[in-house]
Amino acid sequence: MSKPATLATLDPRQGAAADPESHVWLGASAGTGKTQVLSARVLRLMLGGVSPEAILCITFTKAGAAEMAHRIHERLAAWVRMDDGDLRLDLRALGLEWDQPGLMARARSLFATVIDSPGGAIRVQTIHSFCQTLLASFPLEAKLLPGFRAIEEDEAEALKRAVLGALLSPSSSEEGFGVVDAGVGHHPAATRPSFAEPSLAAPPLKRRGGETGLNDAAAMLSRRLGPDAALAFLSRCAAAFGGPRALLPPAAHDLRAAFDLPAGDADAWVREQVAAGAIADADIKAVAASGAAWGTKTGLACSDVMVGWLMGDPDARAAMLGELIACFVTGKGELRADFAGDKGKMQDCLDEATRIVEAAQTMLGTATAMRVADELAAAWKLGSRFAEAYALAKREAGLADFDDLISLAGALLRVSQFGEWVRFKLDQRTDHILVDEAQDTNMRQWGIVLSLAEEFFAGAGAKDERIRTLFTVGDRKQAIFGFQGTDPGAFADAKTLFKLLAGETPNPLQEVDLVSNYRSTPAVLQVADAWLEAGGTGLMGLDGDEPPHRPFRDAQAGQVELWAPLPVGKALDAEAEDAGEEESGDSTAPASDPASMRLARAIADEVRDWTLNGKDGRPVAPGDIMILVRRRRDLAARIVARLQALHVPVAGVDRFALTQPLAVQDLMAAMRFAVQPLDDLNLAALLVSPLIGWTQDELYERTHKRGRAAIWEHLRGTEGDVPAAAMEALRHLLGMADFTTPFRFLETVLSGPIDARRKLYARLGREARDPIDELLNQALAFETRETVSLLGFLTAVSGSGADIKRQTEARSDVVRVMTVHGSKGLQAPIVILADATDDAAIGHRPFRVDVAGWEKLPVFALPADERHGAIAEAYQKEALAAAQEHWRLFYVAMTRAEEILVVAGVTKKPDRSIPETSWHAAVEDVLSGMGSEWEEAGPMWGRRRVHRANAGKWARREKAARAAPPPLVPPAWAHAPAPEEARPPRPLAPSALGEDDVAVPPQGTARVAAVTRGLLLHALFERLPPVAAEKRRAAALRWLGAQAPALDDAARAAMVDEVLAVLDDPAHAALFGPGSLAEVPLSAVVDGGLVVAGIVDRLLVTGDAVTVIDYKTGRQVPDGAADVAPAYLRQMAAYRDALGVIFPGRLVEAALLYTAGPRLILLDDDILVANKPALIATKANLPPAGLEPGPPTA
Template sequence: MSGAATVHPLHGNQMRAVDPLDTVWLSASAGTGKTQVLSSRVLRLLLQPGVEPGQILCLTFTKAGATEMAARINGTLAEWVRLSDTELFTRLEAIGARGDGETIARARTLFAAVLDCPGGGLRIDTIHAFSQWLLATFPLEADLIPGSRPMEDRERILLAHQVLVDLLVDAENPLSGDPGLIEALAALSLRHGSDAILPFLLRCASAREAWFGPGSWQAGEMRGHVLRMLGLPGDADAEMLAALCSDAGFDVASLRRCMEINHEWGTKTGLGAVEAISEWLLGAPEQRAASIEGLASVFLTQKDEPKAAKSQEKIDPAYADYAARVVECIRAVRALANLLDLAERLVPALRLGRAFALAWDEAKQREGLIDFDDQIRRAADLLANKEQADWIRYKLDRRFDHILVDEAQDTNAAQWAIIFAMAGEFWAGVGQHEDAMRTLFVVGDYKQAIFRFQGTSPENFRKAADRVRAAMNAAAHNAEVLRGEDGARELVELGLDRSFRTAQTVLDFVDEAIAGIGPGQFGLDRAPERHEGQERPGYVALWRPIGAAAGDEEEDEIADAGDDDGEDKETWISRPERRMADAIAEQVRSWLDEHGPGFTLVKGTRRRAEAGDIMVLVRQRKELAGLIVARLHAAGVPVAGVDRLRLGAPLAVRDLVAALRFAAQPLDDLNLASLLVSPLVGWSQEQLLEHGWREKRVHLWDHLRRSGDPEVGRVLHQLGELLGRADFAPPQELLQWLLVGPWQGRRRLVARLGSEANDPIDELVNATRAYGASATPSLAGFLAWFDAGDGELKREADHAGGLVRVMTVHGSKGLQAPIVILADAAGNPENARPADVDLPDPRDPARRIPLPPVGKHEKLGPILEEVEADKEAAAQEHWRLLYVAMTRAEEALFVGGALGSRDKGMPAPQSWYARLRALFPEAAEVADPVWGARCESGTPAASVTLPSASPELPLAEVLPAWLGRAPAAEPRPPRPLAPSSLGEDDAPDPPFPPGAGRDAARRGTLVHKLLESLPEAVPGERETLARAWLARNAADLDANMREGLLGDALAVIDNPEWAELFAPGSLAEVPVAALVGGQVVAGTIDRLVIGEESVRLVDYKTSRRPPASLDEVPRGILRQMGAYAAALGVTFPGRRVEVALLYTAAPRLITVPGEVLALHKPDLAVPE
């Protein structure tokens, strides 16, 4: 029997898209099998005669996508090696490939061919990874100095600070400096605040094309450039403004007629208007321009609306027309004046931005650093030069003849430049000479373009398709003209609309939403094809938004739940959002309650929903996501935590950093107070108030040192130990001492905050290591480095393993779940922070000029046009984000939200909730025990009853007698039985490179030795001792590998949950030998803990792919443990034998229950 995976044949447009001879532009809706199509396309290309693996390039949007595609392709190729001809024929047929003998023979060689490919396999990368690889391979051609490397986020901030400081120091030089730069910085800081300076300057640095190259903006011509960018002549000035106010430029005739009518009206208001108009007309044009606001007050209100003029119209019905013409002139004068004022502000700001950009570029070159923008730009430049590109291909010994682009809707213009630099001549020679088969495969979906904040635009997707279509049509025309035949294929444009994951009920609701909101609101020029889904029960529900009916008693009960707990009120989060998190936790808990009806899922086998089936989505990564996680955890719901977390945000990290800050600066009162009430010290708020109350202008540290209280003395001793080490230990060693030394920081933090604290603690340890690798370590330096940027802690949400996932919609891209909750659908998109404004250079619209923040009155002319276009693009992405969110659901979609204080009891008109609620009739609500009411579409599947224990069946009479007896023991072998010789019976993995097994064995030996020796060392000295030992005994390994071995060992030993295994009295590398039922069992136990009533055995495993649970542990290993358990049962009669496997790579401890051991013990007669 074969163990091959289930085959899912391609259908319809899927099959057409994988034709290796076609260039294909594929629009794939959510859940339509895009990844399978991409993988199958690569397989079809590899099967094509003449195509080598090195000719294929796959570009993905995320690292996870690249990893998944590589795993699929390599797994399939490895499977093809083992399958029989019949089974392989079936696999090839499923992807549309021929199944003849020649193709089958080629298929079996592809796994080895890919492994032997230069570079180590298929090139499957993100666009940034590919660019980085290309630049690293050709640094000289890319004009990079030796040793250049990508810039980390913190390095970017630190370098930007240093560049700005150096720039200002140079500007102060009385001989060669430019004081105008200092004045510009001061003006920007006063107007927008100091926090806005560096982001603006870095935007200027990113707009490199504005300051470098032909046509770039130079400092001496800055004013003319700015004026033209604002839509004004390059020489516009105050004289132009005065000309607008002259008799020739202003509609003076209409103004005089308005004055006459007001004079005839004769009231106080009318005579006041006459006086103001007369005074304005008597002035010179320059004076008129300066006093335009006085004239405007006659005709416009404070809201800039025309004043009512019913009385004047009774005198002359044409007064409104005269006034409108005057108002038009006033607004023209105002607009020009505002634009001139804005230009005067922008000129020095952009001069500063240009100077910073030049200094930034020089600093990066000097330091050998390149950022993301540099990678893309330099890679595109490297490939754009035809002669250089040919040279690069020659040096690489490969030529990318087949390019595949995933998630193309989120590829920006600079990234498309790289793609077209490689594919631009794919069709240029058709019709002139025979050329190798060269194809481009692009897959994307305009409806899923949601990464505009990263500089992408779905319009690039359309423009790229137009460019390829035009190039291929031109090539086909050339072939017909030159050879009189059809010499080229046209672009094949296909769509995928059949979802293989989502129920039809949910997709029908998605289609109704697109139609109800309007395809144009999504940026679509026509209605998309209706989705075709899975014919199984589906369900959509809109929960009544929290706060919609403030007087509703049922909602008040939800609102008041938990509000009495003073420590959990989270008052910085709005009360409706707190109630929303409470309600979600209550709802999820009810679904998972074993004693309740639960929620039934029908995909595959009918079953009750579990925690891992639920995904909670939010529009933005704000406090609500973290609060939902907290409420779910408090409700006893298994939850994975938010998908991304700023490293400085978790309480465990903040407490540890507070300890480090104290070591660097003990006189920081606020920091010391935070440290004292943290789990590291353990004071309560009352103790802090009791011992910390002091007179003014006395530091808390000085006050505590004068105290004679014994409790304060204990704390002073603890803090004194920290200060004593601060001047001598590098940050990494000091943090390690805090965690596992006398402070026992990890144990205390985990005890207070739960096991979730381990991940951020480990990331902080990694941060100290990263800092030590890039700089001379010092405590003050580390704190400055840490504060310079927000390191991000990212959890791989697709491996949440039975936990509820809480994440942003952006983070959920590529994922799905049977049940999806949209938790903040009532949010108002108009409350979003205004986007930064960039204006095109009139002489080169592709060149964008960044502007500092502009005020409301400055949004005129081109700026207003740009702002309105940006608002429209943001609104379209707002609705595309809704599409992505809804299509994550496989079977059930729930929509809810909390109303803000400005919503006045109703969701904002442009919120997701408001537009989705409009799809239901007004009276469609039904009662809901948690939410008060809900609207629903579809019907939930009937509840599944949990199986009850079945009575024993009377089988004894029909079963053979031998079934109840253990088989007779085999004769004892001549040598003792070593448990390690029992081996594994799992199928072998695909072949690995030569030496891989030897390296793995060496690694295992080193880790075992570290785990044997380090527990005996003083905790604070373990890392130093281990590093020295590795340097002596593994000097041939590179530093990264030695650090990895060290990290694995310390992660095991320092884990507080396993402290008992390494406590004094525990034994390492214990030889054991016992006679078990006539069979000698002998071996060595990695770790042994002997208690009065039990004996605990732990076996280390250093596999790089550890099993996730007991179910995945190979049977051979279980047989080994069974043999050890049998031997210990003889050696320690009457004591309970406990067995566990400790996988160091995770690290993960898997307990092997006694009943499992009993099933896997070898044929030994073990005494009871």
């Protein structure tokens, strides 16, 4: 075993932050060692005597929680086996003096302390995990069903579809919708919601009884957004209008009033404005005269429109507003040159034209805003009803989604009548709270943290002798999860609040900033600092300045490269098309797109060259490279596919739809064939998949002459011409159709005779592993919550639109391709920003609006010509926030690089220009300002700018070439299914070795009474020995009175007398003393492989002997051992042999205690050995192994 490495010494700022007695708000820029500080603080807390269960660490992601827990447990385990010298170094690195009394011994014992603590680990949880644990502890107080279950995104989406279908079904009225039936609780995630189909031709919104109908609103949403986006909008409504503090949405008239819009019909309002002279006829006449005077085609056309306006009635004029505006304004919204500029032929009527345009645009804009307000009100009404139905469905099924975990936990702690009690219970357990990635915590989550920590600063909590602390760490520059409600403002507000709370205590909040960067080389940090100094901080929406980074690796080489944007024309060249045809693998790549195809090809080719030849004198391994994209579009999938085609080891994309990878499609094709063998298209896909392995030519040759017959019928009819292996595999699939679960079916296909796992890996690469494993996980999960069937599983998987997240390792030996969001917490020596030429515009996206009395209500995506007034202002506010996050994302992307940062992209403009708000443009400005010039970069990219520092002093050196190890050839059994294990023999229960053949057992009611009497006597012998002798009679009578009320007093007294006669006998004192055991289960394998299992009535174990006692409560008491029934002797012989195996080397004595005597009969060895043959004979009469695998009886 290798020697554990010692800890790196904390620098002064890190040491101050790790002080376990201070409240600390830590600002940690990228690469400054925040995880090390977190781990050090936890270690110092435990070294100071804090119990593990008193520490709560909250982080943002499961991966982050796992990483932190792993670091802490790994260090504690290392301390157990570390020599004294290294342990002293570790303690010193943490800022402790190792010679403190007992410190080293405590360090070595902490691992065991953690393992023995409740849960067996440090409490390192995501905020959602913590909330789930909290709600599970107080379900009724939180108005949840005990044993509720948290659901993942795919199951939540399936439930939403079922709820929406029920809400919009004909049987669901607007007055009392309800969830239709129990089907919501057992949602099969069937297909897209039914409201989507008719919506494509749905009529405009209709009024029903003064309010918009739910189905009309659903049709409008589907027509505007499509079914998937419509469901996403309703999900946002569920978050806005659901939860413990749900509010009804504003009605249409409230919304119009809030937006300062007129009441009534929009078209009628426009006609009224036109009739009232909103556009002056004098202005129209002036323009008409100017156009006629110009005399050209353009001037006369404009004049004709003006004349048509003057001749029209209000209805006609209202219909002409768009045409009127088009006379004056270009498609870009600018005033036509005919009216503006020195050379405009109609500039004499510029003022009139301006007034006409402003009036017409105001009327159309207001009318549009009125319609949008009505549609929004209708959509919010549907969203509110959907929120209510969705909440009801979850409550009835005992489910909770991620939003529920946060909202219900917050309400439980702050709003409910049980809040103080719950906080008190938590306060008794938690003394130290550590919050990681604090900038990614939204205000609702901060409310939970406040509920947990505020007692640290107030009342008895602040004055308690216990040291209780709050520690938070974050970086406002890395707040990139705005879509989850986070922003730097929440981070700053939380700091202000906790600083205010701690300021009134003797232990104020300490603000510490980490500035020493241990990750990146000077070249990368110089570019980042130059950008921040040039205005990057303001672009990110942050106040004040950021301190510059201090590179710890100040002598190591690094560089930042800006590749000239790749030009993309209307079509790819032939070489690019050929490259695209070659791309395969775990393909999640969509259809060809010229821009993404060419960019992916260029980046992949460059990466392959680096791995073969190095880069600028630095050897490069695939695991050194991380490729980042801004959005999860087709570019990432194209890069992965191209790298696979070039045989460069690469991880798949970090997030994918489960049904997208080819490996999953092939396995689902096998399952579909088992369910429906006559589906020709599916069977054709299966035959050419790796599972069967035909080529397209072979498929055509063997099936094209089938006429009208199905492919499967044709193959069976021409079986002599079809490979036997293929027919055997297909019949194997059909044979499992009605007899296996989805998981067993898939695992058999993967590991059984078809050997699909090996075939898929060989064709698609190891990247197919994650999708296959996830499909198996989904099959297992499906079996736990649904009626098991292959068809049901196929329907559920096909209908699920949820994405699967691939867990990316911090270090691996493959190229990693992911989004910038997914790269949070990761790093790599070489980072490529692949799509850095995209701008910051949010485009046609949903946003939120504040209405009087309501905050952050969801608004569906609206084109620019439908955004007016308050809606336009809300959009601009959201666009600004998105642009600021765009630049914070840029900072995160830059700082993933350790040594080399490469910035690339494409442009479709002939002059190769790019948007000014792109990352590419920002880096070009910085590099230009630093004196970097364009230089040649080969035929693919043409040229590049490079900023270098410490050229040639790379941190890594090329390793000496070593002979490749011989290939490992797995043995044949590694690819074969494991043989079925032999079943053990049925256990022998000694108490069931046969009836007593000496006396005829009682029959009927007498037998029931005898059995009841025996059970009661056994229970008294089990319960009375610990009771003081003088209290036994009263205790026994009370117990019998409660357990056997049908017995009369005399019967109960007689039974108690019988038991006490045994217990009070001095001869039996040891058997019922403190060291004896009652009702002891035992099992052992005795001579000949016989398994003995049973429960003995009384067991006394001493240092050199074991005594086993069995009670006999019958009325007939034998005179001695020779008169004991043979069945009892066989029973005791079995117990004796089993105890001899369990306690080797000790004397085993067996005895029967007849309570009616009372008489204790000791069974000597000779009698028990004499009954051994009968015991062996009993074994011969047991069923063979495997025939009766049921549980043993005792």
